[in-house]
Structures are given as C-alpha cells and as structure tokens.
Amino acid sequence: MVAAALRTVPPPHSVPATNHASHIHIEHVSHGFESPAGEFLPVLEDVSLEIAPGEFVALLGPSGCGKSTLLRLVAGLEPATQGTITQDGTTITRPDPSRIVAFQDPTLFPWRTVWDNVALGPQAQGRLKANKASVEAALCKVGLEGFAKSYPHQLSGGMAQRAALARALVNDPKVLILDEPLGKLDSLTRLEMQSELVSLWRKNGFSVLLVTHDVEEALFLAQRVVIFSPRPAKIVGELSIERPYPRHRDDPTLTALRREVLDRLGLGKSW
Amino acid sequence: MSSSASVVKSVPAFDRSPPVESAHPPAAPAPQAAAGVHPAFSPHWQGLLATLAWVALAAVTLAWPNAPAGFEDWAYTTEFGIATAVFAAAWALLTLAASVPAAHDTFLARPVAAFRHTAPWIVATGLIFAAWEILTAKTGRLPPPFFAPPSSMIDVYVSDYARLADSTFNSVRLLLEGVAWGTFIGFSIGVAIGWSRAMNYWIHPILRFLGPLPPTALLPIAFFFFPSSHAASVFLIALATGFPVAILTWSGIASVNKAYYDVARTMGASDWFLIFRVAIPAALPQVFVGLFMGLGSSFVVLIVAEMMGVKSGLGWYLTWAQGYASYTNMYGALIVMTVIFSSLISLLFAVRDRVLVWQKGIVKW
Ligand SMILES: Nc1ncnc2c1ncn2[C@@H]1O[C@H](COP(=O)(O)OP(=O)(O)OP(=O)(O)O)[C@@H](O)[C@H]1O
Ligand SMILES: [Mg+2]
Numbered sequence: 167m168v169a170a171a172l173r174t175v176p177p178p179h180s181v182p183a184t185n186h187a188s189h190i191h192i193e194h195v196s197h198g199f200e201s202p203a204g205e206f207l208p209v210l211e212d213v214s215l216e217i218a219p220g221e222f223v224a225l226l227g228p229s230g231c232g233k234s235t236l237l238r239l240v241a242g243l244e245p246a247t248q249g250t251i252t253q254d255g256t257t258i259t260r261p262d263p264s265r266i267v268a269f270q271d272p273t274l275f276p277w278r279t280v281w282d283n284v285a286l287g288p289q290a291q292g293r294l295k296a297n298k299a300s301v302e303a304a305l306c307k308v309g310l311e312g313f314a315k316s317y318p319h320q321l322s323g324g325m326a327q328r329a330a331l332a333r334a335l336v337n338d339p340k341v342l343i344l345d346e347p348l349g350k351l352d353s354l355t356r357l358e359m360q361s362e363l364v365s366l367w368r369k370n371g372f373s374v375l376l377v378t379h380d381v382e383e384a385l386f387l388a389q390r391v392v393i394f395s396p397r398p399a400k401i402v403g404e405l406s407i408e409r410p411y412p413r414h415r416d417d418p419t420l421t422a423l424r425r426e427v428l429d430r431l432g433l434g435k436s437w
Numbered sequence: 438m439s440s441s442a443s444v445v446k447s448v449p450a451f452d453r454s455p456p457v458e459s460a461h462p463p464a465a466p467a468p469q470a471a472a473g474v475h476p477a478f479s480p481h482w483q484g485l486l487a488t489l490a491w492v493a494l495a496a497v498t499l500a501w502p503n504a505p506a507g508f509e510d511w512a513y514t515t516e517f518g519i520a521t522a523v524f525a526a527a528w529a530l531l532t533l534a535a536s537v538p539a540a541h542d543t544f545l546a547r548p549v550a551a552f553r554h555t556a557p558w559i560v561a562t563g564l565i566f567a568a569w570e571i572l573t574a575k576t577g578r579l580p581p582p583f584f585a586p587p588s589s590m591i592d593v594y595v596s597d598y599a600r601l602a603d604s605t606f607n608s609v610r611l612l613l614e615g616v617a618w619g620t621f622i623g624f625s626i627g628v629a630i631g632w633s634r635a636m637n638y639w640i641h642p643i644l645r646f647l648g649p650l651p652p653t654a655l656l657p658i659a660f661f662f663f664p665s666s667h668a669a670s671v672f673l674i675a676l677a678t679g680f681p682v683a684i685l686t687w688s689g690i691a692s693v694n695k696a697y698y699d700v701a702r703t704m705g706a707s708d709w710f711l712i713f714r715v716a717i718p719a720a721l722p723q724v725f726v727g728l729f730m731g732l733g734s735s736f737v738v739l740i741v742a743e744m745m746g747v748k749s750g751l752g753w754y755l756t757w758a759q760g761y762a763s764y765t766n767m768y769g770a771l772i773v774m775t776v777i778f779s780s781l782i783s784l785l786f787a788v789r790d791r792v793l794v795w796q797k798g799i800v801k802w
Binding site for chain 1: 701704
C-alpha cells in the first residue's frame, strides 16, 4: 500500500490553515520579453497554479524555462503580460513584505555588514527598533551569529546564501518565495538547511513556493511538486507527496516518486 | 651538533625578517623557541645611514662658509645647521632604541616598525637638503634672487609670519566654502539625474554642454556679475568641484545593480529608502572618485582666482612676492600650499577609507 498518491491535478493541499499564510492563485499567466531585436520571447505559457495557505510547493523544470520569471511575477516585481495573480483574492500589482523572495543570487548589499543586511526588511518597513531581537534570531537560525559584523565579501558562497535566507525569514512572511536558496551550499550544509527549512515552515506556517533543480530536495521538502516544460514553460505535471514530516531521505516512497519525476522531466532513460 | 646548528640558523632568520612582519609575529607560539637566542643587539643600518645623512647636512651647513651673495648673507644659516644637528642626534637615539631587540616584543612594536619604515626617506631628504644647500648658499650655482637655500625658508616664516598666516587662512576658508557648496550641489544634481528621468532629460545635456568649459575661463564674467570677488571665487570653485562630483555621482547611481532594488522593494522599501539606503551607498565609491577630481581642480581655480582678483590668500601672496622679486617668499608660500593641498587630499583619503571600509578586500586600493 503506497501512501503517496500520484495525481495530475490535485486539489489544493489540506494543511492546517493559519491566518499567517496566504493563498496564492496564478490564473492563466503568460509572459514574455521583448528581445533587443524587437522579437517577442515567450517565457511562460498559460500557467495556472494554486498554492493553498500554508502549503509547500516546489517547482521543477529545465534551466532557462522561466521559473525565476514566474517567481518575479508572484513577487510583484513585474506585471504579467497576460493573466492575473492574486494573493488572498487581491490582485498582486506591486511587491509587498508579506511575500518575501530569496533570490537565486544572494545579492547581499556589499556595503552592509551581515547584521545590517539581515536587518534590511525591518528597516525598510520602519520597524527595526522593535525587531532587533528577531534579526539576531534569524542569524542564529542560519548559524551566522558569529559573522554579524562581517561584510559579504568575507563570507563563503554558502554563508552568503544563508545570510540571504536569514534576511528573508526575518520579515515573518506569509508566503516565502525561494529561488534555489540552497543551490550554492555544500551537500552537508544543504541537508542540514533542508531540515531546518522544513521545521521553520512547520513552526511558522507560511506558504512556500520553492524553485529547485534538485529532485530529491523537492521530494524531501514539498507537499506538491510542479513540473515545467522547457521554455516557454507550461505545467506538464504535478505530484502530491503525502508523506508525513519529518521525512526520511531513504523513504522508499520518495525513491519511487523520484523515478516518476525524472520520467516527467524527460530524464527517465538516463536514470 | 645538530641542535647547535638549528640555533645558529634561527638567528639570521630573525635578523632578516622585515620590520612589518616582526610587528605581527605569527599566531603560533613557535617564536617562543627563538626567544632564548635573541641577538643582544640588532643594529638598524638604515637608521644609522639616515643619521649620517643628517650629520653630513649639519656639517655642510655649519662648516662650509656661504658663497658671497649680492647682499649681506643668508639669514638663519647657523640656526638651520643646529636644527639639523639636533634632528640627527634625535634620530641617532631613536635608531639606538629601535635596535634593542626587546623593542619588538612590546606595545612599541608598531611604532618601531613604522620608524624603521621611514628611515630610507629620511636618508633621501637629508641628501636632498644637503644638495639644495650646497647648490644655493654654498656655491651659488643656483644664484639669488631666483633661488634660495632651505635655511632662508626659516627667514620667510619668521619675518613674514603674519602675512603668510593670514593668506593661508583666507585661502583655506575660500577653498572650503567653494568645495562644500560644489560637493553639495554637484552631489544633489548627480543623484537627481541618476534617479529621475525628467531631471536627466533637462539637466544632463546642460552638464554635457557646459561641463567641459574650464571654470577659470569664466573668471572675468564671474568677477563682473558677482557682488564681490569672494562670491565670484566661491562660485567658480564650487563649479570646478561640482562638475566632476555630479557626473560621477550620476554614473554611480545609474550603474547600481538592479537586483539591489528588487531585494529592497520586495521587503517594502519606499522610494526614499531606495534612494538613500540603496542607490547612494552603492554609488559612493564613484562619488569619491568625483570628489578627488573636483578637489584637484578646485586648487587650480582657487590659486588663479586669487592671482587675478581676490585681494588675499596664497595666490595673491605669490603675485605680491613676484612683484617685489622676493622669490624666497614665493618658495615659502609654495611650500605652505603644497602642505595644505596634500593634507586636504590625505584627509579625503582618510574619510574615504572610513566611509568605504566595506570595499577593502573587494578592490585593491
Ligand atoms: N529581463 C529579461 N529580459 C529578457 N529575457 C529575459 C529576462 N529575464 C529572463 N529572460 C529570459 O527568460 C527565460 C527564462 O529565464 P528564467 O530566469 O526565468 O529561467 P529559470 O527557469 O529561472 O532558469 P534557471 O533554472 O537556470 O535559473 C530565459 O530564456 C531568459 O533568457
Ligand atoms: Mg532561475
């Protein structure tokens, strides 16, 4: 009896909804860019996706297909060419601190110390004075409390990514948008941070939209994995992973699902 | 046999270690092993050479009679000789102190290292002064009134102290006033055209058109239009400083990584925050480049303005001294100018080093 069901279109996942998580609804979104030559480059094609409050959704797809672009649209950094994206029923038109993005590059501000980088959100929202403790706490969560006074160029690639994660977490978001947040970590720290991410999510209850290249990571973390085609990105499949947390990496169900995911990505034969 | 060989080896190794390194001994307690074999005394040869150079300078000044000049005699020759002798003696004492090995292990390590570091320059200045004294006062190869020995500088500073101090004060005040305005306005314009499309549309072409004009070319007009020569000079100095500051601030702001704005915007940053906490800090390295350029051209404008119209200041002093053919005073004023301008540049370097500490390790200064 396999507990995980494989469905192509699952209902929004049932997670104890907190008032601290948002419902994100992506409706028929298409998007593209004007090339310098004046040609239109389609990047997203009729993408519809719903993220229930508190749900953890992972996006998988080939490089360059448009995952980061979709995240930018959800963040509100750009308007979609077509279609709408709503947060709790309200159309997203501009960025908001309730939707925090950890970008693919850490993009720490080089002129700020690690502490000041993590404090960016509270400072921008004018509530730093009351939130100094949460800055410290976020630094501890990612294990950088000893580097509060360092400048970004004094950090390793992995440490910079952890700092960027702390900078996101300190905002207490309702939706956490993560663009390969663990991509630059060494494999050990990566495993550690994955577990940390799961416990943070379970504790805080926010919704998570995670882009990753790592199939195992997606299966270990997410309740639902959405698979994209090469550019222009279309959703080609969704898998529900109904396994309880904390998960075990050698869970045979996950191993079976991994095969399935690789198949959908067109890598089934090479496995 | 083998143990004594290793001891012998470690002595020259210690002796040869450069001064800076000995100021920061390696963190490992290994040097402790060498402590037992500290040489009793490690003479600092460069310090000794420096002392000798200054002894030679004193000897030349005091023992070699001045060549007959067209007037009585160069003043203050003896005083200059005695001062250099005193300097040589003091340097000898310091050299002696820095040669005691124990000096490297205490809190004195840093000053001692710095002292040793300057020694070659002290040798050089002693020799330059000696050559200068010989070519002017002693042999007259560089004849008066166009040339003067270093000792005669003392004469200038003692006899014309009040006028020089007054000129210096006026120059510095005028310069700082102009540079402050230029920096403020240039920076504001730079931020405005870097940030706002409309500002860029209107102001950028004006800057591009008028900017390359040397501010000194506007001197006659400025003196005519402004109520006082002081106001006119402030305007021109501000113009000279402001142009490079504006251009580099603008290019700094325009080249800020767009991802920084995305990060700040997703965290709820206002436009105010994006300008003052993202754009400006990111552009500051460029702003400082503009400041260095602006300060440099402000010196030119200051001196020219003072030579042409302002009735005080070091530029005016130069013209005045030239009028009386007192070239010694001119040299005196030039030295003051050099000291002040280089101090201002050093001050700006110090400010930059403080403000841009974060750049250390990213770029090589
Ligand atoms: N600002 C832009 N202007 C023009 N084209 C863009 C822009 N941003 C992205 N693209 C194009 O859109 C496509 C998708 O880019 P995107 O960054 O979303 O890919 P991705 O799926 O995140 O890839 P990866 O997994 O490698 O990060 C690419 O072909 C890229 O060239
Ligand atoms: Mg991407």
